[in-house]
Amino acid sequence: MTNIPFNNPYVTGRELAYIREVIESGKTAAGGRFTERSEALIRQHTGASNVLLTNSCTAALEMAAILVGTGPDDEIIMPSFTFPSTANAFLLRGARPVFVDIRHDTLNIDETLIEAAITPRTKAIIAVHYAGIPCEMNTIMAIAKKHDLFVIEDAAQAFLSTYKGKSAGTIGHLGTFSFHATKNIHCGEGGALLVNHSEFLETAEILREKGTNRKDFLAGKVEKYTWSGIGTSSSVGELAAAYLCAQLEDAREITAKRAVHWNAYDAALKGLRTNGDISTPFIPPTAQHNSHIYYVLFSSREKRDDIVKAGKSAGIECTSHYEPLHLSPEGLLYSREPSLPNSTALPGRVLRLPLWPGLPENCIQTMTAIIGNRQ
Ligand SMILES: Cc1ncc(COP(=O)(O)O)c(C=O)c1O
CATH class of the missing domain: 3.40.640.10 (Type I PLP-dependent aspartate aminotransferase-like (Major domain))
Structure with missing residues (x-):
């Protein structure tokens, strides 16, 4: 549930x-x-x-x-x-x-x-x-x-x-x-x-x-x-x-409300990304973002799926995201590129965490603990 x-x-x-x-x-x-x-x-x-x-x-x-x-x-x-x-x-x-x-x-x-x-x-x-x-x-x-x-x-x-x-x-x-x-x-x-x-x-x-x-x-x-x-x-x-x-x-108020949670995720997960097993969003100095997605990139599909399962058991719904188009059935018909190493390495590794105005604080704490315990 x-x-x-x-x-x-x-x-x-x-x-x-x-x-x-x-x-x-x-x-x-x-x-x-x-x-x-x-x-x-x-x-x-x-x-x-x-x-x-x-x-x-x-x-x-x-x-x-x-x-x-x-x-x-x-x-x-x-x-x-x-x-x-x-x-x-x-x-x-x-x-x-x-x-x-x-x-x-x-x-x-x-x-x-x-x-x-x-x-x-x-x-x-x-x-x-x-x-x-x-x-x-x-x-x-x-x-x-x-x-x-x-x-x-x-x-x-x-x-x-x-x-x-x-x-x-x-x-x-x-x-x-x-x-x-x-x-x-x-x-x-x-x-x-x-x-x-x-x-x-x-x-x-x-x-x-x-x-x-x-x-x-x-x-x-x-x-x-x-x-x-x-x-x-x-x-x-x-x-x-x-x-x-x-x-x-x-729109500004809604975005600001999202930013509170985005920043809380980022602060909580920062400590975990030092060992190189996960990465979290990088914001270039040229950019200001709208806190649309907080994602974590895992080193394998198995690790990502394990977190999704653990989140679900704790009552928290996490999701994946796009599978690269060049690997999809339709994309294979058009793709002639010899290699796209970063895109090819992505499938199954992206985890998106819940993010919406009013997100309960314990969601961030629980997901941080789940990810931290499996590092
Ligand atoms: C990058 C990108 N382009 C286009 C779309 C399509 O948007 P819409 O559902 O408004 O047609 C999406 C949907 O999420 C998207 O992520």
Whole structure:
């Protein structure tokens, strides 16, 4: 019986009132007051100039793939240690993912290996900010500039993280966030596309609205909306936007509450990592993170699974994380990379510990004792 779940989505207390407002207004479709307010809040929190709320980070990545003109001959550089959506968004356009190894310390794409993976077919580099800890963006942007490539930040986990003072998601040409129930700020299923280069904006707005200029119609600029380009259905309905709005209003407070637990884990586990058998998140001096995940990396799957079992017996639910894409059944069809030693060494070794606002203190003490006793 699990008493302390891995995740316990935070609720501000205003979600229901906002949803009620939407129901009473009768305007539940996308593009209403709460979509606008949520987009404004994301702009305020991140300094992004253009934000389009979407129904998922996956949808935002698919839009990004279309916006940069991804086609069948293209190669897209990305880490293998990521969620399938990072690759699928580009596969859907016929492009091939080219997996580059990750750094052993941050588990983010190793920026020093990117240049060697570039070919005349390379279209874009995808920077995935694992655990909300930003990639080495200055280096990635400089490589992209030198080779005339696009950079898309998959900041699914990195809302409110910063790199050298700039918000994750705002540095590449395009950035994406997830507001899935597992994320710090959530609405069940939700996301956002950050359009950091305004030449993409008009096309992005049409794309999100099923290929129509409905945005101009809602703004009273045209009498009727019409088919204006290729499109998808990636906007989010007002009921979810209302829920998200309540969350975004408290985003700083929610993140601060998570940070208390993240820091407590880090202080407690610091002493254990000296013997080299486990490692814990490394935060580069360039980065400020959003306390999305606290993970421990073990030296073997057996050791990790043993801790999961012991946690379960103590009533604490711990989980694993991504299995590298290049080793997955679908990834094997595309992966031509000779070796990705750090990514290949990861399967079965990542343990994520429960982390949510209000996490009982004894969870951290118990898990530290369990890990310590098995060192
Ligand atoms: C790196 C990364 N990209 C994309 C996604 C997909 O996000 P969503 O569920 O909002 O589509 C996830 C989901 O966790 C993720 O971790």
